[in-house]
Amino acid sequence: MKTQFLSTLANNPQNKNNKGSATRIFRFWTVLSVLFLSMSFSAPGYSHRGALDEVDVCRIRVGTEKIHFTAYTPTFTQSEGYCRFIPNVGLTNLIFDYEGKKLRDVSVEFEVTKEPEGTRIFYLEPQKTKSGSVKADIDFSKYGAGDYLAHVTILHDGEKLDTHLPFVVGAEEDKTHWKRYLYMLVAVVILVAIGITVLTRKYGDKENTGL
Template identity: 50%
Template sequence: MNNSLQSLTKYPSLSSVLAIFTILLVSIFSVNSANAHRGAKGEGDACRIYVGTEVVHFSAYTPTFTKGESYCEAIPNIGLTHIVIDYEGKKLRGSTVEFEITKEPEGTRIFYQKPEKIKTGSMDAKVDFSQFGAGEYLTHVTIVNQGEKLDSHLPFTVGIEIDEDNIPYKLIIPIILVIISLIAMNIVVNKKEKEKQASRADDTH
């Protein structure tokens, strides 16, 4: 009897398996969601660019494809894109700021906003990425103050599927296969245990 109990404890019950599966799914999608919005080290929002102590907010819109939906580090469609840079706070409005977008790794400039003071705190640029193709790009933000330059960068992609987004779906299939195997083993073990119990019952009569 002890051996039978030990064999049963080697395999989780169906309810335990389903509970573990649910926890794994929640964990995977939580991590993926966090990665989707992750910025540079120390930043919680991929849309925010820290330039010294100041912050600007980067947004990209592709109205032809996705209407009012905004993107930061991954723009899915290649075409006319509205790039919006917003200042967080009013301090930058009195500073001279320079914006540039380059295609990487070549470093080819595809957009340039000369250094100027943007009193409104917001800049809107239209870039047709179909002229430059899918790939990796880099936004450069430079503050010019009393001859001193302070710059920062925000990498983003256009027309490229991010592998991180597919990780949960790649993991789900093997997890399901493992669960099916555990359930099958659980059924076999339970069946054998019932057969043993029935055999013992017959022996006692």
């Protein structure tokens, strides 16, 4: 009698539907987690000067115009260029390259400050630069390692339009991104664990109610 009851219960359509729903939802959570993890690990790193459709963190946008920022430390690394992170503290050549021709016909002001104090360490008064390239030679050993800001201001017809780009001197960029991957992995594990727990409780309660 007991065997027949269990057999009937196993063949109960409602029970099959519950199991089928649980399986589908579990697969959904699994696929979602795998996709999330794949996107996290395959996210492209920022290039120093990429294609036109790539994000370039070395660009300074002033309105609709763009200026490319590059830092060289010839004493230490010769021709290797840097952007947001300059590893060595010493004489540094900061290069601002206009990516369009419009900026060559307007006055542009350049300034570099030490943060968070806001102390000015370089200033170039507003002027037109027909060559499309501005160079600032700064000996950062006089000011020390830390955070800096490059300020760019366009002055035209009595109006000002400014922006800035932060950079760090005396620090190297972490190119491994292992911390980000670790956080993503932990997030996925937690997500899957929560999903399994919720599904187990939900359909476990339904089966117990059916009994």
